[in-house]
Amino acid sequence: MSERLSLLSSVRGHGDPAADVYDEHPPRMGFFTDTSLCIGCKACEVACKEWNRVPEDGLNFTGMSFDNSEGLSADTWRHVAFIEQRKPVGDSQANFQHTGATVELDSDFRWLMSSDVCKHCTDAACLDVCPTGALFRTEFGTVVVQEDICNGCGYCVPACPYGVIGKREDDGRVWKCTLCYDRLGEGMEPACAKACPTNSIQFGELDELRVRAAGRVEQLQQAGVLDVRLYGEDPGDGVGGDGAFFLLLDEPEVYGLPPDPIATTHDLPRMWRNAAIAAAGLLGAVGASFAGRR
Amino acid sequence: MVAEAEFTSYYGRPIVKEPTWQALDIAGYLFLGGLAGASSTLAAGAQLSGRPGLARPLKLGAAGAISLSLVALVRDLGRPARFLNMLRVFKPTSPMSVGVWILSAYAPAAGVAALAELVPLGRLSPLAKLGTAGAALIGPAVASYTGVLIANTATPAWHEGHREMPFVFVGSAASAAAGLGLLGAPLVENAPAQRLAVIGALAEITAVRLLERRVGIVAETYHRGHAGTLMRSAEALTLAGLAGASLTGRRSRFGAAVSGAALLAASACARFGIFEAGRESARDPKYTVVPQRERMQAERP
Numbered sequence: 398m399s400e401r402l403s404l405l406s407s408v409r410g411h412g413d414p415a416a417d418v419y420d421e422h423p424p425r426m427g428f429f430t431d432t433s434l435c436i437g438c439k440a441c442e443v444a445c446k447e448w449n450r451v452p453e454d455g456l457n458f459t460g461m462s463f464d465n466s467e468g469l470s471a472d473t474w475r476h477v478a479f480i481e482q483r484k485p486v487g488d489s490q491a492n493f494q495h496t497g498a499t500v501e502l503d504s505d506f507r508w509l510m511s512s513d514v515c516k517h518c519t520d521a522a523c524l525d526v527c528p529t530g531a532l533f534r535t536e537f538g539t540v541v542v543q544e545d546i547c548n549g550c551g552y553c554v555p556a557c558p559y560g561v562i563g564k565r566e567d568d569g570r571v572w573k574c575t576l577c578y579d580r581l582g583e584g585m586e587p588a589c590a591k592a593c594p595t596n597s598i599q600f601g602e603l604d605e606l607r608v609r610a611a612g613r614v615e616q617l618q619q620a621g622v623l624d625v626r627l628y629g630e631d632p633g634d635g636v637g638g639d640g641a642f643f644l645l646l647d648e649p650e651v652y653g654l655p656p657d658p659i660a661t662t663h664d665l666p667r668m669w670r671n672a673a674i675a676a677a678g679l680l681g682a683v684g685a686s687f688a689g690r691r
Numbered sequence: 692m693v694a695e696a697e698f699t700s701y702y703g704r705p706i707v708k709e710p711t712w713q714a715l716d717i718a719g720y721l722f723l724g725g726l727a728g729a730s731s732t733l734a735a736g737a738q739l740s741g742r743p744g745l746a747r748p749l750k751l752g753a754a755g756a757i758s759l760s761l762v763a764l765v766r767d768l769g770r771p772a773r774f775l776n777m778l779r780v781f782k783p784t785s786p787m788s789v790g791v792w793i794l795s796a797y798a799p800a801a802g803v804a805a806l807a808e809l810v811p812l813g814r815l816s817p818l819a820k821l822g823t824a825g826a827a828l829i830g831p832a833v834a835s836y837t838g839v840l841i842a843n844t845a846t847p848a849w850h851e852g853h854r855e856m857p858f859v860f861v862g863s864a865a866s867a868a869a870g871l872g873l874l875g876a877p878l879v880e881n882a883p884a885q886r887l888a889v890i891g892a893l894a895e896i897t898a899v900r901l902l903e904r905r906v907g908i909v910a911e912t913y914h915r916g917h918a919g920t921l922m923r924s925a926e927a928l929t930l931a932g933l934a935g936a937s938l939t940g941r942r943s944r945f946g947a948a949v950s951g952a953a954l955l956a957a958s959a960c961a962r963f964g965i966f967e968a969g970r971e972s973a974r975d976p977k978y979t980v981v982p983q984r985e986r987m988q989a990e991r992p
Contacts, residue, residue, distance in 0.1 A: 459702075461701075461702045461704075464702075467704070468704055478701060480701070522845065525782075525784040525785060526784065526785045526786070526787065526843060526844075527782075527785060528777050528780070528782065528785045528787040528788035528791060529773075529776040529777055529779055529780065530779050530780040530782070531776070546773075546776055546779070547769075547770070547773075547776075548768050548769065548770045548771075548773035548774060548776045548777065549768050549769015549770045549773075550767075550768055550769070550777075550787060551710065551711040551712055551767075551768075551769065552785070552787050552844075554708050554710060554711050555707065555708060555709065555710040555844040555845060555846045555969075555973065556843070556844050556845060557707070557708065557845060558707065558845040559706070559707070560705060560706050560707040560708040560845075562708075563708060563711075564711045564769055568769070569768070569769025569770045570769050570770060571769075648699060650698065650699050650700055650701070650706070650976070650980045651699050651700075651701065652701055653700065653701030653702075653704055653706060653976075654706070655706050655707070655979055655980070655983055656980060656983045656984055656987060657983040657984070657986055657987045658845075658983070661842075661843050661844060661845060661850050661853070662784050662843060664842075664843070664850075664853055665783075665784065665786075665839070665843055667853070667854065668786075668838075668839040668842055668843060668853050668854075668856075668857070669783075669839060671838075671839075671853075671854055671856075671857045671858070672832075672835040672836055672838060672839045672857040673835075674857075675831075675834075675835040675838065675857035675858045675860070675861040676831035676832050676834065676835040676857075676861065677831070678858070678861060678894075679728075679729060679732065679830075679831040679834060679835065679861045679864065679865055680732060680828075680831050682865055682887060682890045682891065682894070683729070683732045683733050683736050683865070683883075683887060684736065685886070685890065686733070686736065686869075686883040686884070686886040686887040686890065687736045687739075687740050687883050689882060689883070689886060
């Protein structure tokens with residue numbers, strides 16, 4: 398399983414990462430987090446902590462709106478971001494049809510909320526750089542750490558272009574979202590999606606989620622909501638597309654997401670080539686140092 | 692001076708995570724590993740050209756440096772007892788995995804070459820020759836792969852300079868090994884160390900300049916704060932060591948030793964400076980967002 402490592406897991410535009418490892422496997426599963434539906438209740442954060450027995454890591458007052466978990470880390474696998482903006486929610490002339498009632502929107506203030514999570518990248522840098530094979534690709538196409546193998550080298554931490562995976566200090570190993578691998582095996586949906594009261598977190602087959610997301614973008618655009626975009630759904634992006642993608646209402650960096658993340662392993666062939674040239678150069682330089690009379 | 696770049700962020704919080712590695716362990720390893728690798732190669736040349744007085748300190752230094760490196764690398768693990776889990780797999784996509792296998796071949800060879808120096812006539816034994824030759828051939832890989840190790844991360848100061856980093860690292864390693872040679876060898880034998888000092892120092896200075904030009908706005912992290920101090924010290928010490936080695940390296944034993952020490956210190960400063968610049972670049976979301984936005988604009992105007 399994890400022993401069967403693909404040498405080039407980072408070939409661009411390959412949408413079925415589990416196929417590199419398994420002859421037969423279930424469809425790729427993932428999350429579509431529709432932030433336009435998020436109400437900032439943090440049920441996902443709580444459900445994740447409870448189900449996965451993630452340790453408490455501080456109940457802080459951050460001053461960052463209602464955010465008190467700050468960001469994804471070894472002990473925060475779902476993080477709800479809160480952004481307060483002086484921007485209209487939608488076209489200021491538009492009327493929102495909301496549970497039958499018509500709401501007149503004349504405010505120029507909006508509150509964005511978004512539940513962030515591990516992206517379970519198609520080209521996962523954390524998995525690529527893991528020197529022990531502790532990080533592996535599951536049959537569902539997700540990326541999971543095997544905690545009985547991880548030796549805490551920490552390479553995956555700076556490798557992740559989203560800053561997701563982190564080291565648990567008192568434990569020494571790295572931890573992140575498993576997309577509830579244990580629940581998936583039993584045919585259950587992940588704890589966060591199960592707990593989400595507004596269906597902002599949608600779990601399912603990735604292909605189906607992409608279709609659903611495209612429909613939702615169209616719907617919101619017709620309703621006059623500005624700046625609607627999908628993030629991480631494109632298999633042509635720098636990480637080969639995310640297994641957990643998002644509908645955002647502003648630029649990714651507003652939510653603390655990188656605008657154009659890449660799995661740096663894509664540059665690895667060039668890096669190895671330059672390292673080989675440099676090593677040969679060193680041999681040559683030493684040889685040249687002995688060319689002389691003394 | 693360029694104007695402050697405009698960018699947005701989530702309350703100024705970092706996007707990527709800074710490395711959890713300890714500077715003493717990992718920047719220390721980048722220095723010691725480079726020193727060891729290049730020293731082994733220089734030592735073999737010294738032995739082949741009949742300079743045992745140059746070969747000896749280099750072999751002993753290489754074995755000492757790589758032993759300290761292994762201690763630092765294991766100590767930096769979150770679970771040091773699981774060090775051997777590194778040997779479960781070989782993954783070309785993981786520079787750390789490749790490095791572990793390079794070190795597994797290099798360290799015993801460097802150890803044998805050094806041990807033989809401590810036994811009378813030991814270096815003439817076939818095993819010692821094999822160790823010396825093996826360490827000399829694998830040494831350059833030890834010195835250069837670490838450039839890929841840190842560049843294959845999302846840390847902006849490291850990855851944006853991924854093309855130049857292996858050249859910076861071998862230049863720094865060559866200059867450090869030359870420094871060790873100047874420090875430890877008798878005057879009559881130190882000419883190759885002096886020549887390597889010139890090549891290594893010039894290569895390092897050039898490669899650092901190219902890297903700083905390539906990384907754009909991220910170059911700030913190499914110029915400011917603690918990293919800036921270290922990088923400036925590295926360059927000053929390199930130039931001082933270079934001048935000292937050229938002017939007094941063949942006439943004064945004291946001059947050669949001081950120049951050698953300056954080159955060793957320069958290499959250490961450069962590695963700690965690059966390490967610090969990486970950490971700094973990960974802490975500020977500007978260095979993640981601005982280069983990515985620039986890349987997006989260049990690709991999709």
